[in-house]
Amino acid sequence: MEQKLIDLVRDIYATKKFIPLHAPSFTGNEKVYLNETIDSTFVSSVGKFVDQFEQEIAGYTCTGRAVATVNGTAALHTALYLADVKPGDLVLTQALTFVATCNALHHLGAKPVFIDIEHGSFSLCPVAAQNWLAENAKLNEQGLCIHNASGLAIKAILPMHTFGHPAQLDELLAVAQRWNLCLIEDAAESLGSWYKGKHTGTIGRFAALSFNGNKVITTGGGGMLLCREDSDAKRAKHVTTTAKLPHPYEFYHDEPGFNYRMPNLNAALGCAQLEQIGPILDSKRRIAERYQAFFTDTDFRFVQEPDYSRSNYWLNAVYCPSASARDRLLKVTNQQGVMTRPVWQLMHRLPMFANELCGDLSQSELAEAHLVNLPSSAIV
Template sequence: MEQQLIDLVRDIYATNEFIPLHAPIFTGNERVYLNDTIESTFVSSVGKFVDQFERQIQSYTGAGRAVATVNGTAALHTALYLADVQPGELVLTQALTFVATCNALHHLGAKPVFIDIEHGSFGLCPIAAETWLTENAQLNDQGQCIHKESGVAIKAILPMHTFGHPAQLDELQALAQRWNLCLIEDAAESLGSFYKGRHTGVIGRFAALSFNGNKVITTGGGGMLLCREDNDAKRAKHVTTTAKLPHPYEFYHDEPGFNYRMPNLNAALGCAQLEKITKILASKRCIASRYEAFFAGRDYRFINEPVYARSNYWLNAVYCPSADSRNQLLEMTNQQGIMTRPVWQLMHRLPMFANELRGDLTQSELAEAHLVNLPSSAIVQA
């Protein structure tokens, strides 16, 4: 099976050279817009492409507002900051996620509570979250959600759309409302993914997108904070621009802020990339369908989009029948120049998060032992 898969991947990408997991594609106006930016001399966070990229992402996703940042972690950090997550307070999130999710919490001094995933989307399971809250939390007289044992506030719930597959957002939003929590979507991987017809990132109060070099579209390094409310977006733009008040020449900052604005160079790249997102997504769906057909009837389960969603198939994944078969697949493909990767190590296995609160993580641990990500670069011609 492994050799047949290797042959399939080489056929998809029509090469005998090394095949990466997810490579960027520069077949459009990238050079034109970058040269425009250089000639303008506005290469930092002031420039026409920053505003243009924000407007285009806002329009594409249907978000209330979009605020460009230097990376996805900065967008997520800002979202948590605006949700008033304080040092020592708790946020429910996934153990199966990229470390940036938890790093954003760490930057605020907040603490993650690791909740299991559900097996369909591999996103945060609303049933597991409800179970943990019922057993460990209560609403105080002011309606604030607190941890029973410690009395520490629980402020938010932070699902991540794993590999671009939307989590169960209706159920998570209902859960957040019952427990007076802020729903913040880590949508770093899900540009181009839709939940029941709505783009991910527009259901929670905030969401964070990433445009890292390995994402569906890239700005080199960059992110975007999506806000549902206009007032949140105005404050986001203020605090990410060092909280500087407008003035013709004085420098006055009215609160601690972040130097998080996306440079114009990066935004220019993003504007060019976004022009071909429809072709990119179509290519990725075609590649996913070939993987799905290959694994049909085998003991390996291709990770398909949830029934309620249309996924971007950012990273294709297969659930292997055993840990041994997973390891064999990883070893054979990588030995032959096909980059495959296991899912991230679970967050509670990392030394800095080993002692955090967590619920039962059975599904997360199974995914860690069985999942393999497959080459997923789109193929788009100039």
């Protein structure tokens, strides 16, 4: 199995050299726009490409407004801040996620509550979230969701669209509304993924995108905050630009703010990349189809998009029949220069989150022991 998979990957990428997990592709106007930015001297957070990139991402995702940030963690931190998540507050999220999801909570002094995933999307399970809330929380007289044992406020539900596959957003939104919680989507991995005809990141009140070098499109480093409401977007733009009030020459800041704006250089790269997103997504889907065909009639299950969605297949993944099969696949492929990776270590196993509240995490633990990510770079 392992050697046949290695041969398939080398055939897909037509190389005998080292094959990374996910590398960017620069085949369009990247150099043209970057040179234009340098020639203009506007290389920092002021420049035409910042505004253009925000407008184009808002248009592509069909959201209300988009606010560019220095990275996805900054976008998520801003979303939580605008959702009134404060020190000591609780936020329901998944243990199977990249650490940035929980880091954003930590930066606010908030605390995660780790809820299990469901095996369709490998994202936050709405049934598990509802069950945990029913057993552990109540709405007080003011309608605030309160954790029974600690008396702490629960403010939000934060699913992450794992590997780009959309979570069960309608069901999660229903849970959020039932418990007066803000639904915030960690859509860092899901640009180009659609949930029942709507782009991910447009169902919750806020969403965070990432344009790190390993994402579907990249700005080198960068993120984007998606806002449904114009009032939220205006406030997001304000607080991410050090909360400075407009004035021809005076410096006046009316609240503590963040220096989170995306530089024009990065936005220029993003504009060029976004022009190529159609071919990039088409390529990633063709690669996913080859993996799916390869694993058909084997003991390995290729992770497909949920029936309700059209996924970007950001990172292809296979569910191995056993933990030992996972370990062997990882060892043999990496020894032969084909990069594969296990899923992230579950957050509650990390020292800084080891004492946080958890629900039953049996599905997350199975995924941790069985999942392997496969090379997924687009060929454009």
